[in-house]
Amino acid sequence: MDEVTQDQAPKGTPMTEGYCSWHNRIAKDVERIQLSEAGSGGRVHYACPPCIGVFKLTPYSGQ
Template sequence: MNESTQQETAAGTPTGYGFCSWHKRFAADVRLIDHIEQSSGPGGGHYACAPCREAYRLVPLADRP
């Protein structure tokens, strides 16, 4: 049986399909790493997929104390 190498996300933590800011491609299970504030408008953020979070030791914003 194949076992997943992905870490499970905390309950209630949003994940989704989107653009990974680290490897510059679309991927599944992207998580928000940091939020970019703008003086007007909704702002933006940097998202990372599971392999990039592990490789670069990135901690999603929702998982920080």
């Protein structure tokens, strides 16, 4: 399967539209998600607001 890539938004800025890594579809206002290095596989992951709430995800804070 081809990997979906997208431009990076400024830190902490919701994007208009993007790919949600949790429900595997395009969604509005996706945010970059903070994952541990071991859990991310070296990829940047994004999630939509409903998935952030359901899966209790932590948006990337840029620390």
